[in-house]
Amino acid sequence: MVVKAASPRESIDKVFERVGVYGFGGGCSLKRRKYVIEYEEDECKTEMEQICSDRTKNVLILMSDTGGGHRASAEAIRAAFQLEFGDKYRVFVKDVWKEYTGWPLNDLEGQYKFMVNHGKIWNVTYHTTSPKWVHSVYLAALAVYYAKEVEAGLMEYKPDIIITVHPLMQRIPIKVLKWQNLDKKVLFVTVVTDLTTCHRTWFEPGVTRLYCPSTEVTKSALLDGLEESQLRLFGLPIRPSFVRSVQSKDDLRLELKMDPELPAALLMGLFGPVKKTAQILADALYDKKLEKPIGQLIIICGRNETLVTTLRSVTWKIPVMVRGFENEMQKWMGACDCIITKAGPGTIAEAFICGLPIILNDYIPGQEKGNVPYVVDNGAGIFTRDPHKIARNVAEWFTTKKDELKRMSENARKMAKPNAVFDIVNDIHKLYWQRNNAPYMLTSTLPNFIC
DSSP states (O other), X not given: OEEEESXXXXXXXXXXXXXXXXXXXSSSOSOOOOOEEEESSHHHHHHHHHHHHHSOEEEEEEOOOSSHHHHHHHHHHHHHHHHHHGGGEEEEEEOHHHHHOOTTGGGHHHHHHHHHHSHHHHHHHHHHTOSHHHHHHHHHHHHHHHHHHHHHHHHHHOOSEEEEOSTTSSHHHHHHHHHTTOXXXXXXXXXXXXXXXXXXXXXXXXXXXXXXXXXXXXXXXXXXXXXXXGEEEOOOOOOHHHHSOOOOHHHHHHHHTOOSSSOEEEEETTSSOHHHHHHHHHHHTEETTTTEESOEEEEEOTTOHHHHHHHHTSOOSSOXXXXXXXXXXXXHHHHOSEEEEOOOHHHHHHHHHHTOOEEEOOOOTTTTTTHHHHHHTTTSEEEOOXXXXXXXXXXXXXXXXXXXXXXXXXXXXXXXXTXXXXXXXXXXXXXXXXXXOSOOOOOOOOOGGGO
């Protein structure tokens, strides 16, 4: 089909409507179209390029709810784009796999939860799929089988920039872009959301940029064959609210209705024996001789309403606040003096920014194992699964070992990379504008062997 442009001003809207300017056509249909845009006047191309540069750019962030860290990082990036560039970018956070493909890609969340809840299964899966020849064959097969569906997902959002925050959402969309001859037009970057230990599927050589959260990840990427020019070490993207919070600890405690004087421990009640840990910790923070508390406890239960109800029914000897899901964790972290949590990368990075000494009480085998020495060896916390040891350490930090608590708090702040999310979006912005920004078009269908 040939669309003739008699004049720039008369044809520009029609051209945009028909080809979508962005290159994936005018919708999410699986039908392939081929457009050839011919301009009778040279100035039309100039006007088209000007409009292209002025229009809002589409950013598609690929993620999956296989753990909370991927979505948290995606939302942090979206918020940073909005703060830095306003309406210059339109950002979509989507699980294209769930929306457009079939099994097993459309059920990554369920499979992951099952395997993590059965730790040995996850541990075996993680390590047996690590060799490149294993996951490369697997992903290549899925790319052939679901190429059309993935392309439909991309066509829906017409991205100028694709950012993936999930290791399994790289190989297939990159191949689709190459098959469509759009790999030079659509910027494709990866933001690693594991802090230190990474599965090798993160290190896809076809990405333009790989954003690394730590030196450990950067070294692994280089060993796996990525070029130094592809890598940037900025840190883990954390919600801008953590960076731009200006309230003092006293003001936060007043707002959150906490005790203004007692030191506070924050227990993330998402893993492990939460009720047992909370009760032992509460007992340790009560001075039986003086018959008064030496600390207070905040428990975050997430969306576990049953746990919230159970803990709120307990009679506590010290001030205890039991909370469900919280949208403003920066306030609770900013109001507390230490945190007890599993070794999730996002929580660790947030705790560093807030200067919170960390007691790690668990980790997911594979991707979280390396986070334990990362915290402990840098003097920002300790690791123990024993609730009694957790309680003893917190009680000592609040009484006889305040200097140790202060030192760990200082070490945590040294590890923090609060501007990581802004560094990432600004680098993506600069990288995009270094490329050719003329409108791109869908010029060919996918290879015949997969159609």
